[in-house]
Amino acid sequence: MTSTTFRRHPSLLAAVEEVSGQRRITVSVHDGKPPLLVDDVRLLAALSTLPPGGFTQAEALKAWADAGLGDVQAPLWTYCTKEAGLIVTTADSSLHRHDAYHQATRSYPFLDMGQAKAFDTDNALMRQYTATDAYPSVYTDLPRSQRWPLAKAQTVAAEPEEGGYRLPEQLALLLDGTLGERRRLDPDDTGTYLQVELIFKAVPSGGARHPTEALLWLRAEGMPEGLYHYNVRANALDLLQVQPDVAELAAACPALPQLTGGTGSVAVVMLASAVERPMWRYRDARSARAVLVDVGHVVQHLAELGAWLGWAWSDLPGFDARALAGHTGLDPDAMPVLAMGVLSR
Structure with a gap:
């Protein structure tokens, strides 16, 4: 199990809404791309119980086990880190902690008018x-x-x-x-x-x-x-x-x-x-x-x-x-x- 330090994606935005009587989670890390539509509320529980700031994979899995999510630890971790990119390493310096704000205010389809073209x-x-x-x-x-x-x-x-x-x-x-x-x-x-x-x-x-x-x-x-x-x-x-x-x-x-x-x-x-x-x-x-x-x-x-x-x-x-x-x-x-x-x- 790697000792790399991870964090939630700084642009992570999640909302719970009801559609046709069913609860659905909308998750986004970039509002210029289609959001994730998730029916399993365990994803939101997993993201909300992660340690604040940086954490290792072991610390994340322990937090999920303590929250009663031990039976889905492995697929959750794979999904959040590789498939959906909801959890990233702290080594990625291109992701600033204020990215959530900037993504919410400066994203597609708005153009950067500072560019020549x-x-x-x-x-x-x-x-x-x-x-x-x-x-x-x-x-x-x-x-x-x-x-x-x-x-x-x-x-x-x-x-x-x-x-x-x-x-x-x-x-x-x-x-x-x-x-x-x-x-x-x-x-x-x-x-x-x-x-x-x-x-x-x-x-x-x-x-x-x-x-x-x-x-x-x-x-x-x-x-x-x-x-x-x-x-x-x-x-x-x-x-x-x-x-x-x-x-x-x-x-x-x-x-x-x-x-x-x-x-x-x-x-x-x-x-x-x-x-x-x-x-x-x-x-x-x-x-x-x-x-x-x-x-x-x-x-x-x-x-x-x-x-x-x-x-x-x-x-x-x-x-x-x-x-x-x-x-x-x-x-x-x-x-x-x-x-x-x-x-x-």
Whole structure:
């Protein structure tokens, strides 16, 4: 029995899920390759009972025997070290202890744009995508009954008049200042380089995909109470044709009533994601995290900008996203509501 020192693969990720009533283990050491799908929970038990840090084969087998796995020691060891590579020697200096993090954040299909040929490779991929799938619009337009144009944030005076910014100015700063278009790239094809249509906003977004759209149930002086969509193309608040009763929204979000009482101005913000925009560009299940990070940027920007304007942001947890979709007319799969909050003053 060898005295070589081993360790669990530093990129080892394992999860237990239930499929058709059966527990299944998903094990991966590289998320650019298909994961292992294992039905025998003894594998997870074996991996979890290994000594921390380095260990010899003898120490591993003893740990497994103590855990009641003595009858499968030999096949387990062969599988984990040779067939699946779940256990590696500590002599392999190319496997850093932080590999699990790096593999989870920098893996296929993302390219290392520091490489000389990366832009050419990426552009060829974009050509392939446009040849097979229509490029999704960078804008969202929802059926409306009325439109309230907003000023561009940069045109609002740096110092408000006595009494503070008026409501239209506050909404312009909040919405255009967070989600409004700051710059755009028109589609172009030089024959050697393909540029797809992109827009840029104040909030960062992976690949400038900007999937987050804002719907607001607004109660404010001088505007009809109801559900609006911030239309980026028009820089306007569109009063939607679909108008849910506030009681319907409250039923889908139990925390809502306590935050919308009183007579002051209130905006119930529903942040929905046009998921096709990033999905068209990043065709990997793990890129869903970019959609969630995008929503997080918008929440924080609205909260901080709102605080500067005198609006208080409160998160609304525990909402029923599918019920909200039914009340707002959104497709829960194509544009799910991923975050809710209330801006009030």
